[in-house]
Amino acid sequence: MNQPLLQVENLVKNFELRANSGIRKTKRIVQAVSDVSFSLDKGQTLGIVGESGSGKTTVGRCILQLLDITSGTISFEGKNLGGLSFEEMRQIRRKMQIVFQDPFASLDPKMTVGSSIAEPLVVQGVAGNHEEKVASLLELVGLAVDHAKRFPHEFSGGQRQRVGIARALALDPALIVLDEPVSALDVSIQAGVVNLFGDLQKRLGMSYVFIAHDLSVVRHIADRVAVMYLGKIVEIGDKKSIYEHPTHPYTKALLSAVPVPNPTTERSRSRIMLEGDVPSPVNPPSGCRFRTRCWKATELCASSEPQLVVRPTGQLSACHFPE
């Protein structure tokens, strides 16, 4: 059997919040990610969806070792990233890259776009002609070679995001974490960047972790989808099972809340209306974390935490009363 490119097991990430309330110093703990496991095969895309604060970005940053994990293991190409030497880590870091939501904030305004793209090559001490490499990267992401000499402010949002992608591609990564990479872009521009991700994957065979709010974009791009709620994966599986046969009430509600761009269908369909907002991750509800907003919740849901279980349609979901 092939080993997955990326394997995340029982990942936990807590943040300590130090709040000064009067003279008493209180220490509170945010459980941003609690016990998350998944794997990702070569050339595949895992979509991560879920509401704000559910821990999507934190998972991404943990994978890239941009955050120290609280517990659990992350393995890349079969190696546990926890026990690597500095040199081994440096080698692996090249193979994992991240692209952020905000194409404006992620580029240095004082650097030409060419130098921004070449920066990872310089930092990693890669030998060879950087100029040629930059030119081929620009072409790869659909920009012109002479764009290298220009500065970020001369680019539109969609173009800047392409620059960010070119930079992420500079070291030929095997994995790219895409954290809301098209959320800041207009719909008409989004489509081109989404196509670019697909084309690059076909050509270069890298894997993506694609984090997004927009469920329709994830449906388009992902092979598998993980739905997160308050730091936990509540459902994970093939895109088709998740979108066509959601078994967790939260997945169902989330899909149902997305308005579809067709007035006739949109006005005739019934939708599940969730009450309230997501509770604080400092003090998550006992048992099932979704129970304060779940229309099916019973006492069992408050006393016992549901585990991820395989459902007849193939995916895993964590619910005592699945759909």
Added chain:
Amino acid sequence: MMSELVLSIRDLRVTFDTPLGPLEAVRGVDLDVRAGEMVGVVGESGSGKSVTFLAAMGLLPHQAKVSGSVMINGQEMLGASNKVLRNMRGGLMSMIFQDPLSALNPVHRIGDQIVEMLKAHQPKMSDKDAAKRAVELLDIVGIPQAAERAHQYPHEFSGGMRQRVVIAIAIANNPKVLIADEPTTALDVTVQAQILEVIERVQKSFGTAVVLITHDLGVIARVADRVNVMYAGRNVEKGGVEALFDHPSHPYTRGLLASLPHEGIERLTPITGFPPNMLMPPPGCGFAPRCSHASDACLVSLPPLQTFGDLETACIRAEELVVKAGLS
């Protein structure tokens, strides 16, 4: 029978004086809102959606040159006195924004902020009545335990609850028009659904006309009666929501709808290029640099809105294009 016009914008133009020269943000917009209807406004970022309605509210900074006409409930607002404008804002017409925190005063209890809005327009209202009405309004927008929560401060509310509070303040004086500028963009989709429901409830139960500005065509499809599509400072297409989604006539509207992901397609269809720099807008149709149907005639002058079947469209080739599409 068509209901009365509560907001009527004619040939609105807004130019900002910037260090790089004049920026033509709005270039001749015509837009009507009738009593009780829900009008959706959609368009590319920077197309002038916010500026159009900020101009109508008299909320633009001084370096903005505004011309044209904005009639609210039959009264001209462009060039009106500060007193007239103050009475209009929050009285005849209110506006809410993407970030509810910016609209709330962090150091005042939310009940008091509603009372303040009530008394600004109804000075004779007693403190007691105003406080009672404030709680009623919080209840209307779906804040549980409204009487207790009226004593709390904005930071004690979640993002979705804050947007409800902002809506309560905006509708306090029963305005004829509520302008909602991306009211759900910063919210999660399950909370967005709740806020849209509140806005629809306000529209239906009080007959408040709503202008909903959004990037999200799904939101438009869900709530709007009529739609205005904006591009490069112009209204490029308008019409009933069913007609506009069923047979859009302007190449930009078509491109926008075609660029959405939908089931069963391998590749998305983007609109190539990007919107014009409004410091140097192209001559003629603003969409021409991205339009695959552009011809020399498109570059001559700004295409006006013209009736085209059950839509109005600002494309000089709309008719030909439909014929072509029908033949192919």
